[in-house]
Amino acid sequence: DGGITQSPKYLFRKEGQNVTLSCEQNLNHDAMYWYRQDPGQGLRLIYYSQIVNDFQKGDIAEGYSVSREKKESFPLTVTSAQKNPTAFYLCASAGGDGYTFGSGTRLTVV
Amino acid sequence: KNQVEQSPQSLIILEGKNCTLQCNYTVSPFSNLRWYKQDTGRGPVSLTIMTFSENTKSNGRYTATLDADTKQSSLHITASQLSDSASYICVVRDSGGYQKVTFGTGTKLQVIP
Numbered sequence: 001d002g003g004i005t006q007s008p009k010y011l012f013r014k015e016g017q018n019v020t021l022s023c024e025q026n027l028n029h030d031a032m033y034w035y036r037q038d039p040g041q042g043l044r045l046i047y048y049s050q051i052v053n054d055f056q057k058g059d060i061a062e063g064y065s066v067s068r069e070k071k072e073s074f075p076l077t078v079t080s081a082q083k084n085p086t087a088f089y090l091c092a093s094a095g096g097d098g099y100t101f102g103s104g105t106r107l108t109v110v
Numbered sequence: 111k112n113q114v115e116q117s118p119q120s121l122i123i124l125e126g127k128n129c130t131l132q133c134n135y136t137v138s139p140f141s142n143l144r145w146y147k148q149d150t151g152r153g154p155v156s157l158t159i160m161t162f163s164e165n166t167k168s169n170g171r172y173t174a175t176l177d178a179d180t181k182q183s184s185l186h187i188t189a190s191q192l193s194d195s196a197s198y199i200c201v202v203r204d205s206g207g208y209q210k211v212t213f214g215t216g217t218k219l220q221v222i223p
Contacts, residue, residue, distance in 0.1 A: 004153075006153075041215060042199075042212075042213035042216070043213040090154075092153075098142075099154075099211075101146075101153030101154045103152050103153045104151065106151065
């Protein structure tokens with residue numbers, strides 16, 4: 001079945017560490033997105049990529065980095081520069097009929 | 111600034127009852143509006159999509175309406191079930207592409223027996 005897969009489902013990070021969240025899709029979508037979701041707030045765009053080897057900053061890109069070496073993959077790295085990384089992270093890809101979301105990764109700083 | 115406001119913020123209803131969720135937006139130029147259902151700890155799943163020319167669209171017990179003149183949409187849930195307990199998110203896209211979408215903060219619905 002076509003879909004978008006995020007891993008891991010839960011991730012714990014020590015302060016000062018970088019961590020990478022995985023996002024893979026087999027929908028043949030060109031565009032992929034990373035969103036952050038905090039309680040009581042709407043989804044906020046971190047980074048997006050409309051084509052392989054190209055990506056753009058969203059509204060809250062500071063402290064995050066991405067790569068898009070393959071059409072299917074759009075990993076997100078949460079760096080130590082992100083001061084409040086504890087959140088629910090959603091990856092999405094977009095085709096003609098709209099977004100397909102992954103199941104999310106919950107990142108907690110310990 | 112594009113905004114999407116949803117109401118109520120949270121709602122508790124008895125199983126079997128109907129309910130209506132509201133979405134008001136200021137996004138312009140408007141392209142389409144989607145309602146998503148998000149179970150706790152999961153990614154959102156699309157329920158309906160509506161374009162400018164559509165007034166109503168149904169998906170099983172879910173019926174969405176759109177008034178493009180007043181920039182309002184509603185999601186009506188009929189004969190609620192316990193599995194309807196989730197957050198419902200209104201997402202409005204302008205004509206600038208999928209990066210140009212604005213998310214509402216959602217309505218958290220709890221259906222109780």
